[in-house]
Structure formats: structure tokens, C-alpha cells
Amino acid sequence: VIHVAVLGSAAGGGFPQWNCGCLNCAGLRQGTIKAVPRTQECLALTGDNDRWILINASPDIRQQIETFRPLRPQSLRDSPIAAVILTNGDLDHCLGLFSLREWHRMTVYATQQVWHGLMSQNVFFRTLQRFPGQLQWRDLTPGLTQRLDPDGGELWITAFSCPGKVPLHLEGLQASHPEDNIGVRIFDCSERTLVYAPSARDVTPELYAQFQGAQCLFFDGTFWSEHELAGLGIAAQTAADMGHLPIGGDAGSLAMLTDLDVPRRIYIHINNTNPLLRADSPERGLAESAGWEVAHDGLELTL
Amino acid sequence: VIHVAVLGSAAGGGFPQWNCGCLNCAGLRQGTIKAVPRTQECLALTGDNDRWILINASPDIRQQIETFRPLRPQSLRDSPIAAVILTNGDLDHCLGLFSLREWHRMTVYATQQVWHGLMSQNVFFRTLQRFPGQLQWRDLTPGLTQRLDPDGGELWITAFSCPGKVPLHLEGLQASHPEDNIGVRIFDCSERTLVYAPSARDVTPELYAQFQGAQCLFFDGTFWSEHELAGLGIAAQTAADMGHLPIGGDAGSLAMLTDLDVPRRIYIHINNTNPLLRADSPERGLAESAGWEVAHDGLELTL
Numbered sequence: 001v002i003h004v005a006v007l008g009s010a011a012g013g014g015f016p017q018w019n020c021g022c023l024n025c026a027g028l029r030q031g032t033i034k035a036v037p038r039t040q041e042c043l044a045l046t047g048d049n050d051r052w053i054l055i056n057a058s059p060d061i062r063q064q065i066e067t068f069r070p071l072r073p074q075s076l077r078d079s080p081i082a083a084v085i086l087t088n089g090d091l092d093h094c095l096g097l098f099s100l101r102e103w104h105r106m107t108v109y110a111t112q113q114v115w116h117g118l119m120s121q122n123v124f125f126r127t128l129q130r131f132p133g134q135l136q137w138r139d140l141t142p143g144l145t146q147r148l149d150p151d152g153g154e155l156w157i158t159a160f161s162c163p164g165k166v167p168l169h170l171e172g173l174q175a176s177h178p179e180d181n182i183g184v185r186i187f188d189c190s191e192r193t194l195v196y197a198p199s200a201r202d203v204t205p206e207l208y209a210q211f212q213g214a215q216c217l218f219f220d221g222t223f224w225s226e227h228e229l230a231g232l233g234i235a236a237q238t239a240a241d242m243g244h245l246p247i248g249g250d251a252g253s254l255a256m257l258t259d260l261d262v263p264r265r266i267y268i269h270i271n272n273t274n275p276l277l278r279a280d281s282p283e284r285g286l287a288e289s290a291g292w293e294v295a296h297d298g299l300e301l302t303l
Numbered sequence: 304v305i306h307v308a309v310l311g312s313a314a315g316g317g318f319p320q321w322n323c324g325c326l327n328c329a330g331l332r333q334g335t336i337k338a339v340p341r342t343q344e345c346l347a348l349t350g351d352n353d354r355w356i357l358i359n360a361s362p363d364i365r366q367q368i369e370t371f372r373p374l375r376p377q378s379l380r381d382s383p384i385a386a387v388i389l390t391n392g393d394l395d396h397c398l399g400l401f402s403l404r405e406w407h408r409m410t411v412y413a414t415q416q417v418w419h420g421l422m423s424q425n426v427f428f429r430t431l432q433r434f435p436g437q438l439q440w441r442d443l444t445p446g447l448t449q450r451l452d453p454d455g456g457e458l459w460i461t462a463f464s465c466p467g468k469v470p471l472h473l474e475g476l477q478a479s480h481p482e483d484n485i486g487v488r489i490f491d492c493s494e495r496t497l498v499y500a501p502s503a504r505d506v507t508p509e510l511y512a513q514f515q516g517a518q519c520l521f522f523d524g525t526f527w528s529e530h531e532l533a534g535l536g537i538a539a540q541t542a543a544d545m546g547h548l549p550i551g552g553d554a555g556s557l558a559m560l561t562d563l564d565v566p567r568r569i570y571i572h573i574n575n576t577n578p579l580l581r582a583d584s585p586e587r588g589l590a591e592s593a594g595w596e597v598a599h600d601g602l603e604l605t606l
Contacts, residue, residue, distance in 0.1 A: 014365055018365055018368045018376070018405075019376050020379075020405075021375075021378050021381070029375060059362065059365065059402055060365065061321075062321055063366055066319065066321075072324075074324065076323075076325060076535070077322055077324065078324070095362075095398065098362070098394055098398055099362055100321065102321075103538070104322050121424075121426035122425045122427055123472055123473065123476070124427070126471070126474075126476075127394055127471050168429070168430050168433075169426055169428070169429040169430045170426065170429075173426070232379070234379065234380055
């Protein structure tokens with residue numbers, strides 16, 4: 001059995017975003033659209049309801065932990081959080097690590113690219129290295145299967161490369177590499193499988209194959225359209241420039257994954273500009289008619 | 304006129320703290336003590352109700368901005384936040400900078416020590432340097448008076464050195480320096496003065512002199528007692544080890560500042576373990592009898 005809780009479902013910046021007054025953000029603040037606030041993407045999962053694993057550590061993690069009761073400490077100083085899996089090195093996936101300080105021992109699962117990109121160039125991480133073994137790194141080499149939480153977990157993990165990009169803060173410093181951005185398959189002894197891929201610039205045949213057979217897929221729901229930011233007058237970058245495949249359109253993920261045989265398909269990492277955030281938008285209707293759900297903070301499921 | 308809003312009043316980790324089950328944290332979660340939650344220390348101030356300055360950028364800044372309406376954006380992409388003053392380089396004062404990304408131009412006021420400690424060893428800051436001038440540094444050399452927010456503010460600032468320490472993540476890398484930790488005097492044209500010193504290991508005669516004549520002083524309220532953490536069985540470090548003068552005791556700040564002629568004296572940066580957090584504690588009674596207030600999130604005042 002895998003228990004999953006969505007702690008945060010928005011892309012970097014959250015919903016609303018601090019400096020954004022777009023239709024969605026302004027409408028949410030004014031209460032004029034059908035939408036709920038969302039913190040930045042972060043998943044919690046467990047196989048035994050005792051030790052929990054996070055996928056990505058969002059900047060909102062402090063608020064997210066207090067909101068989700070099973071993650072609260074049980075004694076004077078402790079936490080049920082045993083490990084954090086990083087799907088890439090983006091700030092919205094890593095900043096939360098620094099809020100998990102104060103002498104807590106944790107395992108971080110990340111590819112070599114992501115780990116070295118973080119550790120070698122940010123002295124902040126010394127805060128998480130106050131005693132030997134405080135932060136233990138496990139290499140998420142794509143294709144390699146390993147036990148998740150070696151101290152007693154019943155879950156297993158295999159990473160796979162996802163088309164993506166280097167984090168913004170490493171652009172120009174570090175060449176692109178297939179291990180910059182990954183998805184993960186997490187499964188238990190009866191092979192119930194969760195696939196998590198919150199960021200993908202394309203659905204290649206190799207990626208498609210990774211999704212098959214899962215009971216549940218979380219997929220990149222950042223943008224509805226390729227030119228979403230330009231269309232709103234916010235920025236010139238396309239979805240592809242930012243490492244994301246849009247949901248809509250002939251070449252979008254809704255079309256590309258239409259025949260996928262996965263019972264639960266859930267969009268996550270949703271940007272504040274995405275019309276999917278409005279419960280009554282035509283785009284939301286299209287996604288739901290095609291069998292997709294839209295992740296929201298507090299969504300829980302059991303596989 | 305200076306308008307001040309306390310966005311966050313707790314020390315690093317906030318209240319409750321993610322991995323803490325002490326009397327205060329557990330009691331707050333269970334509703335068995337008289338206390339309110341507090342996010343991590345951060346002040347917002349303005350002289351014109353148009354452009355706002357933050358003192359310190361807490362990891363909770365996203366939540367704090369949405370809670371305090373005047374900091375919300377007014378157009379498609381903008382923010383009333385014009386500048387951030389850093390009193391030191393501790394993570395709980397700086398991590399929030401990374402949540403203020405997305406092309407927003409800001410001025411950062413910090414000493415040379417603090418600025419170089421941040422910028423030279425953390426590649427994350429490239430996210431805030433996407434165009435020339437996105438982050439503009441103004442040196443807060445102690446004793447030097449300068450205009451706050453050169454683009455139109457009516458407030459002035461002078462920094463002063465405070466006994467303190469280098470940030471935890473720079474310990475062993477960077478020697479102590481008088482500019483590691485500062486307090487600031489902020490005043491308008493009629494010399495209404497706010498003094499802000501959220502972290503101080505001692506009250507020297509020089510420091511005492513900086514407080515005189517202010518209308519309002521915010522001072523280090525981290526710990527009540529020198530051995531607070533050891534007494535709770537949490538950690539061996541003393542208040543002094545961590546760069547803080549405790550409030551209580553013969554040599555504490557309550558005793559040392561008892562004759563200070565400042566109309567409003569407010570403790571801030573309060574650690575989750577501090578009995579001051581409980582509205583009915585004897586310690587709270589002592590502080591209030593001596594004329595001190597205890598900062599809480601949402602406290603606003605006008606000088």
C-alpha cells in the first residue's frame with residue numbers, strides 16, 4: 001500500500017504568486033473566480049504510516065507540515081520525515097530543505113547532476129551538515145531500482161530521465177544533461193505503482209513507456225498553452241523555454257496521453273496563470289472529460 | 304511618519320517549529336496553552352504608504368505578503384516592495400529573498416560582510432540577477448546615514464554594529480567581524496525614530512546609546528534564559544553561543560534596559576521555546592510590568 005498526500009500543487013511562486021495580478025491571481029484574492037489557493041508542489045508518501053518521504057521540498061514546507069497532521073513531531077525533537085526525493089534542482093523544489101534544519105537526519109534522493117549542482121555551489125547547505133550523516137545522499141541513477149528509506153521503508157524507487165532543463169540559477173554554468181530532470185516510479189511489494197513526473201518538456205516514447213502499468217500518474221500541469229505567459233503580457237518565454245509541455249493543443253499532454261492506460265491521472269505543478277485553476281473554465285472541462293484530475297492541496301489517495 | 308507592520312515575530316523555525324514538540328509547540332498545536340502561532344521575524348515599513356521596505360526576508364514571506372494586504376501587487380506584475388534591509392546573513396533572514404524572484408527590481412541594504420557572505424558563495428542568487436540592476440546593493444556601513452529607497456522614499460537609515468556572530472553556515476569559513484550583525488535606526492524628516500535590533504549578544508554602552516531617543520525599539524527576544532535549550536533537554540548551546548542576550552536574569556535585557564527612555568519597547572525574534580509566548584506565563588507578566596510588549600504577527604504601529 002502507498003499512501004499519498006498532496007501538500008502543495010502549484011508551480012514555483014504558488015497561487016497566488018507574490019508579484020502577480022493576472023486574472024487568476026487577482027480573481028483569487030478578490031474572490032471573483034472559482035478557485036482555491038495552492039502552495040508550491042510537494043508530495044508526501046508512506047508505505048507504513050510511520051515514516052514519510054517527501055517528493056520535492058517546497059519553500060512552503062513549514063506551512064505544509066503544520067497543515068498535514070501526520071508530519072508533525074511526536075516527541076520533544078523529531079519528525080516522521082525520513083527522506084526527500086528531488087526531481088530536479090529548481091528552487092521551488094529545493095528551498096524547503098533549508099527549513100528542515102535543526103539537527104534532523106535525512107536521506108536525499110537525487111541524481112548526481114542535481115546533487116552536485118546543489119552542494120558544490122551553495123554554502124547554505126552547511127546548515128544541514130552539522131554532524132556526519134545529517135544529510136545522506138542516495139544517487140537516483142535512472143534505471144536503477146533501490147529501496148526507499150533504507151532504515152525501514154517498504155517502498156522501492158526507480159528514476160527515469162525526463163526531457164527538461166538545468167535550473168535557472170545554473171543556466172550558462174552547467175551544460176544540459178539527461179539527469180537534470182527526472183521522474184520516479186515508486187512501488188510496493190505487490191507492485192502498486194505511483195509515477196511522479198511534475199516537469200517534462202516532451203512525452204517521448206521512452207517516457208510514455210514509464211507511465212504504463214501505473215495505478216496513478218502525476219504529470220506536469222504547469223501551462224495550458226505554449227504561449228500562455230506571452231498571451232497574458234507577462235513574459236516572452238514559451239512553455240518549452242521553461243522546460244514544460246503544455247496541456248492543451250494538438251501536441252499537448254492531453255492529446256499525447258489520451259490512450260494511456262492509467263486509472264488515475266492527475267495534473268500537478270500548476271502555474272498561477274493556468275486556466276485549469278478555475279473550476280468552471282472550458283480548459284478544466286476538457287481535462288476532466290478526458291479523465292484527468294487537477295491536484296489541489298490536501299488531496300490524499302491510497303494505492 | 305513611519306508606518307510599521309510586523310509580518311513575522313518568531314525566531315528561525317517559527318512557532319510552532321517543524322520538528323519541535325516542546326511544551327510551547329505541542330501546547331500550541333493541541334490548543335492547551337494561551338498562545339498564537341507566529342511566522343519567522345520580518346518587518347514591513349513605509350513612509351508614504353506607497354513603497355514598502357522589508358527588514359529581513361523570512362522563509363515565510365510568501366504567506367506573509369498574502370496576509371498583509373498593502374504588500375499585494377496592484378497590476379499585472381508588480382510589488383510595492385522596493386527594498387529589503389538585512390540585519391545579518393542568517394538563513395531565517397535571507398531565504399525569503401529567493402521567494403521575491405520573477406524579474407522584480409529591488410534594493411538590498413546590507414553590510415559588506417553580510418552581502419559578500421551571501422553573494423560570493425551561493426549560486427542560487429543568480430535567480431535574482433536575471434537583468435542588470437535587478438538586485439542593487441547599498442552598503443550599510445555602520446555610522447553612515449543614507450536615504451532609504453533612493454527612488455522616492457522619505458525615510459533615512461543609519462546602521463550600527465551589534466554584538467553577534469557569523470551565520471551558522473559560515474562558521475569556520477569566515478572570521479567574526481563587527482559588521483556580521485547590525486541594528487538599524489530608521490527616521491523621517493521630523494526625526495521620529497524606529498530602532499530595530501532583533502539579534503544582540505550583549506548591550507554595550509555603545510548599543511545603549513543607539514537606543515536612546517527612539518520612539519520605538521524592537522529588541523532581541525529570542526530566549527528568556529541563558530540555558531533555555533539545555534533546560535528543556537533540546538540542545539547544549541547557550542543563548543550566548545547562539546548570539547543572543549536572554550531577556551530574564553540579572554544580566555538579561557530586561558534588567559539592562561530598565562531605565563531606557565523609549566516609549567514603546569517590543570521584544571521580537573522570539574524562539575519557540577520562550578515562555579514569553581504564553582500570555583499567562585510569569586515571564587510574560589514580568590516583561591509587561593516592565594513596560595515591554597511582545598510582538599505578534601499582524602501588529603501595526605505608526606510613529
